Amino acid sequence: xxxxxxxxxxxxxxxxxxxxxxxxxxxxxxxxxxxxxxxxxxxxxxxxxxxxxxxxxxxxxxxxxxxxxxxxxxxxxxxxxxxxxxxxxxxxxxxxxxxxxxxxxxxxxxxxxxxxxxxxxxxxxxxxxxxxxxxxxxxxxxxxxxxxxxxxxxxxxxxxxxxxxxxxxxxxxxxxxxxxxxxxxxxxxxxxxxxxxxxxxxxxxxxxxxxxxxxxxxxxxxxxxxxxxxxxxxxxxxxxxxxxxxxxxxxxxxxxxxxxxxxxxxxxxxxxx
Amino acid sequence: xxxxxxxxxxxxxxxxxxxxxxxxxxxxxxxxxxxxxxxxxxxxxxxxxxxxxxxxxxxxxxxxxxxxxxxxxxxxxxxxxxxxxxxxxxxxxxxxxxxxxxxxxxxxxxxxxxxxxxxxxxxxxxxxxxxxxxxxxxxxxxxxxxxxxxxxxxxxxxxxxxxxxxxxxxxxxxxxxxxxxxxxxxxxxxxxxxxxxxxxxxxxxxxxxxxxxxxxxxxxxxxxxxxxxxxxxxxxxxxxxxxxxxxxxxxxxxxxxxxxxx
Numbered sequence: 001x002x003x004x005x006x007x008x009x010x011x012x013x014x015x016x017x018x019x020x021x022x023x024x025x026x027x028x029x030x031x032x033x034x035x036x037x038x039x040x041x042x043x044x045x046x047x048x049x050x051x052x053x054x055x056x057x058x059x060x061x062x063x064x065x066x067x068x069x070x071x072x073x074x075x076x077x078x079x080x081x082x083x084x085x086x087x088x089x090x091x092x093x094x095x096x097x098x099x100x101x102x103x104x105x106x107x108x109x110x111x112x113x114x115x116x117x118x119x120x121x122x123x124x125x126x127x128x129x130x131x132x133x134x135x136x137x138x139x140x141x142x143x144x145x146x147x148x149x150x151x152x153x154x155x156x157x158x159x160x161x162x163x164x165x166x167x168x169x170x171x172x173x174x175x176x177x178x179x180x181x182x183x184x185x186x187x188x189x190x191x192x193x194x195x196x197x198x199x200x201x202x203x204x205x206x207x208x209x210x211x212x213x214x215x216x217x218x219x220x221x222x223x224x225x226x227x228x229x230x231x232x233x234x235x236x237x238x239x240x241x242x243x244x245x246x247x248x249x250x251x252x253x254x255x256x257x258x259x260x261x262x263x264x265x266x267x268x269x270x271x272x273x
Numbered sequence: 274x275x276x277x278x279x280x281x282x283x284x285x286x287x288x289x290x291x292x293x294x295x296x297x298x299x300x301x302x303x304x305x306x307x308x309x310x311x312x313x314x315x316x317x318x319x320x321x322x323x324x325x326x327x328x329x330x331x332x333x334x335x336x337x338x339x340x341x342x343x344x345x346x347x348x349x350x351x352x353x354x355x356x357x358x359x360x361x362x363x364x365x366x367x368x369x370x371x372x373x374x375x376x377x378x379x380x381x382x383x384x385x386x387x388x389x390x391x392x393x394x395x396x397x398x399x400x401x402x403x404x405x406x407x408x409x410x411x412x413x414x415x416x417x418x419x420x421x422x423x424x425x426x427x428x429x430x431x432x433x434x435x436x437x438x439x440x441x442x443x444x445x446x447x448x449x450x451x452x453x454x455x456x457x458x459x460x461x462x463x464x465x466x467x468x469x470x471x472x473x474x475x476x477x478x479x480x481x482x483x484x485x486x487x488x489x490x491x492x493x494x495x496x497x498x499x500x501x502x503x504x505x506x507x508x509x510x511x512x513x514x515x516x517x518x519x520x521x522x523x524x525x526x527x528x529x530x531x532x533x534x535x
Contacts, residue, residue: 020390095529114295215490
């Protein structure tokens with residue numbers, strides 16, 4: 001075949017990724033299973049016995065779950081509304097959604113420090129109307145992390161859902177309505193089932209993104225650790241590379257696990273089979 | 274759906290208030306005249322914009338970030354364009370695996386990737402911090418370059434290329450005179466998307482700081498942890514302008530579908 005030269009074009013990129021990404025990742029994972037006597041999973045056993053770490057892992061999972069649920073509850077109706085708009089209005093709304101998505105996560109987390117901080121906008125308003133007597137401690141709590149993460153990932157789920165909902169034929173909705181279905185029935189019997197693929201992809205992106213996000217919990221979480229800040233702390237501040245490698249491996253494992261569970265779910269739920 | 278659903282419209286409005294309100298609020302705080310960041314500002318001035326240019330660490334970090342993002346972008350193009358071209362031209366058994374390898378840097382959590390870079394690229398391979406930043410950013414830009422250019426190539430009619438070759442043009446000549454001009458806008462969009470991804474990156478850059486070396490977002494992070502003045506607000510406004518410009522450019526080049534397709 002004279003097309004053989006084409007395979008050569010793949011080589012530089014593959015070689016680069018192998019040397020600078022695949023090998024480092026595999027070595028990071030591999031070293032966690034080796035101790036002085038050879039193969040061992042003792043590192044992991046010690047880990048899951050440590051209450052402090054289990055607490056961090058559970059907090060992170062909880063925060064990610066809340067973030068995902070909130071993103072769906074806020075994002076789904078908004079995406080539906082946008083998908084039904086006329087072309088021009090839809091384009092404007094999409095650009096307004098994409099803009100925060102592309103904006104630096106440092107900027108976006110910082111904006112919440114200004115809003116929910118001790119002297120922030122929320123506290124000022126609540127104090128001035130007399131609803132509270134002393135400022136609320138929202139910043140540097142898991143709640144602050146959830147607010148920041150919802151703000152970070154809501155555009156992602158909206159954009160994903162609009163992409164899927166656009167493909168639901170308007171005729172189908174009109175047909176359902178003309179046959180006497182209420183608006184709520186159309187929404188729950190037609191729109192939601194047909195949006196399942198987008199909902200699953202969107203949820204994966206939000207959950208995995210929240211589980212692994214660093215900037216937002218680093219700025220809004222204060223002393224409250226999540227798994228990513230715990231990894232960074234062990235790698236840089238404490239120089240505990242073995243611990244850091246175990247945490248890194250757990251993060252990869254959870255990510256892979258969630259993606260495969262959700263994919264399996266998507267296959268089951270997909271109305272098109 | 275003839276009549277407008279008011280409740281849904283109001284709900285959507287509130288969602289957008291939540292999304293854009295915070296960005297609007299920090300934009301307003303950037304015009305503070307006093308010393309302390311607050312909303313609303315006491316008096317208006319542009320002094321904090323001026324202050325950006327007096328903070329040495331921001332200037333140095335900005336230069337580092339630009340160099341790393343542009344240099345990495347160039348290398349990612351050199352590696353990615355041939356790969357995307359080959360992937361769109363051949364069918365073979367393991368193609369989906371190769372494709373998966375090329376997008377894998379997006380799938381590995383950034384904070385994990387950064388740690389692996391620190392441990393092996395800086396540690397074992399003994400690359401200097403600057404070089405490690407450059408390599409690391411190339412790795413994270415490569416998937417975006419390949420994905421955008423591949424989608425651009427999927428719209429290209431390869432029979433034009435075959436026609437040129439049958440008329441006696443060399444393979445390389447055909448690529449540069451026929452294929453490349455046709456995917457120009459895809460390449461430009463790829464460069465801009467990859468640049469934003471790299472320029473805003475925190476997760477891998479946060480591991481790669483050394484004496485005098487640090488990227489712009491990391492310097493912002495350090496600043497926020499130590500000072501709480503409107504300098505960061507002013508920087509945020511400038512960054513939002515750059516972001517908006519890039520977004521409109523990509524929209525022009527690729528259409529909105531780039532952002533909505535998953």
